[in-house]
Amino acid sequence: MVTLTIDGEQVTVAEGTTIMDAAKQVSIRIPSLCYLQGLIPHGACGVCVVEVEGERTITRSCVRPVQQGMKVHTNTPTLRNIREMLVELLLSNHPAECFVCERGETCELKDLASTLGVKDIRFDTKPPKFEVDDSSVSIVRNPNKCVLCGRCIRVCSGIQTVEAIDFVNRGDTLIVGPGADKGLGESNCVNCGQCIHVCPVAAITEKSCINEVWDAIDNAEKHVVVQEAPAVRVALGEELGLPPGTLVAGKMHTALRKLGFDTVFDTNFAADLTIIEEGNELVKRVKEGGTLPMITSCCPGWIKFMEEFYPDLIPNVSTCKSPQQMFGALAKTYFAGAANIDPSRIVSVSVMPCTAKKYEAQRPEMCSSGYRDVDYVLTTREIARMIREAGINFAELPDKPAESLMGAYSGAATIFGTTGGVMEAAIRSAYKIITGEELEKIDIMPVRGMSGVKIATVEIGGLKVKVAVAHGLGNARPILDEIRAGKSPYHFIEIMACPGGCVGGGGQPIGFDMAIRSLRGETLYSEDKFSTVRKSHENPSIKKIYEDYLAEPLGEKSHHLLHTKYTPQDNVSKLKNILANLKSR
Amino acid sequence: MTTSVLAGDIKGFESKDQKLKLYNKLQEIIDGHRNAVGAPIRIMQLTQEYCGYLPLPVLEVISKELDISFSQLYSILSFYHFFTTVPKGKYVIQVCKGTACYVKGGQKILDSLHKEFNLAPGGITADGKFSLDMVRCLGCCGLSPVMAVGDDVYRKVKPGQIKDILTGYK
Incomplete structure (x- = not known):
């Protein structure tokens, strides 16, 4: 332990603690732009400087470890001057577009400027004129607003191990990007959108399709169908001013009808359907000696990651489409038939906590209904913007359920939105499929919570089923490497790209706080707890769709509409074909 | 591999x-x-x-x-400036735009290369023979303005001489 003095107060902390972290213990929050809890500090912005008695120069508190007997000052005239000047310099290089900037009140640069009392920018303002990168279908990067804090680089490499972006060039041409004039859309980016959460400004945003959705709603010819993912109902309220973790499923359905969507369904229905298909697939693999462990396929960020970095594990991944895409395929077939609407008139919109879902909906194979299965994907933030724009007082709305045909759901479906939820839902139904009996204790506690990797053994009909759950792609790697080495002890693995699962998805309210993500997850578990139906196979609308339309799990119709295949995206695989051509010539 | x-x-x-x-x-x-x-x-x-x-x-x-x-x-x-992802010409021309060379007319050399050979800094001629880099100092300010073609250094270059210099390279 090390004892030091910060602003006259003695504090004892573990060796290796930074001054920044030590200061928190004496209730001092040193201002910073590039520091973010959960990421490796980088010391880029220089705003967190402090003075240490006896030292000639000021020092950056986010990267400086404490020393025994150190006397630190965090609030002196010199420091106030320096911090103010640093922020003025940043502002002189930043477009003054705050009125029309989508980050609005969540902008950390604006917040910092007002916190530090910056009143005047003493330098000529000269915002850069770089090209905006809109090559990705999910994420837009605007280098002109970038403050070069490097948080996005650190979350992409440190947490997600994707390493899609880094600093490119230097000096006044320095930007963040994939390099070689490549856009994000041509890089190995998996579209998880965690970079959006850590960006202090609006340099990284989702690619919005609000205008297209308004156009569809306003078009009387079109019948607009909407679905909402499990994790949206525990974050939309937060984005609209309610406390984090408030459950707003009923208000959400009401708001969507008020916005003008013609039919309001719920992705949770498709989550239950996924469990039936995926559960049967797992049982089939176990019984018939198929490839094990089987890995979940709901998360499009994970799927792209797998195709980029682990294409050899394609046989391990469930062939089930994600709930969003299952829903999309059924909206223009099953629903079109039931409601007697020409599918060409249906516009299928989804509301997702996710930026990768935008990518998933655009994948070439995702049109098994004969049309684009999902036309537009809105994030939680985008639908909140639409609700605000329409002047709807969200907090006062009455609770209404979604239409039951493709909107009734079980508690098992709702927990899909948090890490471990898919696993728990699958176990509840797999037990029934294998043993023919209902599972008594349906709360599978070992797979809940926010630890990076969770493992459990569940006894199902004499078979000890070993399962693992990972969230955050960096946490998934050791489990995947184990499979690669042929040493995986598991039968079934759930992987979600974002830390926390979908509750922490790239489309959720801005923030990288795991405590808030955990709170959203808790709310999903309590919605499950108070549901009358808590197992996917007991959902009456699921029974109905198999009776009326799909016939049987893994059947011919399911195969066509609900299952998919994967394409290796890594360079080696992509170029193998080209090489084969070259050799044959 | x-x-x-x-x-x-x-x-x-x-x-x-x-x-x-x-x-x-x-x-x-x-x-x-x-x-x-x-x-x-x-x-x-x-x-x-x-x-x-x-x-x-x-x-x-x-x-x-x-x-x-x-x-x-x-x-x-x-x-690193040293690395390049675009092909260089057979001969790399370096024109100095450091303080001394700039004052003595380094910019005029660049203008002339642009006008007569359609060659801008970072660019390459259509035949791939010459590429042009703008540099900050070649370390011989007394000879400014300085231009180098490959390993040959030319001193006190006037725009009118450039054509003659370059025709010497086959």
């Missing part, structure tokens, strides 16, 4: 034979230095020496072989 060298479209290495040679050379360079300290820089340096520049498919191979992401490799590359 990955196969992208053979598959990619690489300026200066169009034929199958050239590609195979490049493939072998690259293998030799990477295998010889993969465990060295600062391997990415050393390998890119030697590769640029061989290719004249760093073609993107080659960078993808280096990234894969060294197990370092493409973005990180490109980050290193783009930090």
Whole structure:
């Protein structure tokens, strides 16, 4: 332990603690732009400087470890001057577009400027004129607003191990990007959108399709169908001013009808359907000696990651489409038939906590209904913007359920939105499929919570089923490497790209706080707890769709509409074909 | 080694034979230095020496072989002026725009190259013979304005002399 003095107060902390972290213990929050809890500090912005008695120069508190007997000052005239000047310099290089900037009140640069009392920018303002990168279908990067804090680089490499972006060039041409004039859309980016959460400004945003959705709603010819993912109902309220973790499923359905969507369904229905298909697939693999462990396929960020970095594990991944895409395929077939609407008139919109879902909906194979299965994907933030724009007082709305045909759901479906939820839902139904009996204790506690990797053994009909759950792609790697080495002890693995699962998805309210993500997850578990139906196979609308339309799990119709295949995206695989051509010539 | 060298479209290495040679050379360079300290820089340096520049498919191979992401490799590359991802001419022209040369008319040399040879800093002539780099100092300010073609340094250059100087290079 090390004892030091910060602003006259003695504090004892573990060796290796930074001054920044030590200061928190004496209730001092040193201002910073590039520091973010959960990421490796980088010391880029220089705003967190402090003075240490006896030292000639000021020092950056986010990267400086404490020393025994150190006397630190965090609030002196010199420091106030320096911090103010640093922020003025940043502002002189930043477009003054705050009125029309989508980050609005969540902008950390604006917040910092007002916190530090910056009143005047003493330098000529000269915002850069770089090209905006809109090559990705999910994420837009605007280098002109970038403050070069490097948080996005650190979350992409440190947490997600994707390493899609880094600093490119230097000096006044320095930007963040994939390099070689490549856009994000041509890089190995998996579209998880965690970079959006850590960006202090609006340099990284989702690619919005609000205008297209308004156009569809306003078009009387079109019948607009909407679905909402499990994790949206525990974050939309937060984005609209309610406390984090408030459950707003009923208000959400009401708001969507008020916005003008013609039919309001719920992705949770498709989550239950996924469990039936995926559960049967797992049982089939176990019984018939198929490839094990089987890995979940709901998360499009994970799927792209797998195709980029682990294409050899394609046989391990469930062939089930994600709930969003299952829903999309059924909206223009099953629903079109039931409601007697020409599918060409249906516009299928989804509301997702996710930026990768935008990518998933655009994948070439995702049109098994004969049309684009999902036309537009809105994030939680985008639908909140639409609700605000329409002047709807969200907090006062009455609770209404979604239409039951493709909107009734079980508690098992709702927990899909948090890490471990898919696993728990699958176990509840797999037990029934294998043993023919209902599972008594349906709360599978070992797979809940926010630890990076969770493992459990569940006894199902004499078979000890070993399962693992990972969230955050960096946490998934050791489990995947184990499979690669042929040493995986598991039968079934759930992987979600974002830390926390979908509750922490790239489309959720801005923030990288795991405590808030955990709170959203808790709310999903309590919605499950108070549901009358808590197992996917007991959902009456699921029974109905198999009776009326799909016939049987893994059947011919399911195969066509609900299952998919994967394409290796890594360079080696992509170029193998080209090489084969070259050799044959 | 990955196969992208053979598959990619690489300026200066169009034929199958050239590609195979490049493939072998690259293998030799990477295998010889993969465990060295600062391997990415050393390998890119030697590769640029061989290719004249760093073609993107080659960078993808280096990234894969060294197990370092493409973005990180490109980050290193783009930090150093020495590295280039565009082909250089047979002869590299360097025109100094440091203080002394600028005052003595370095800009006029650049203007003249642009006007007469359609050559801008970072660019290359259509026949691939000359490429142009603007530099900050060649270390002989007393001779300003200075221009270098390959290893030959020309002193007190006047715009009118440029055509004569360049016609000397075949």
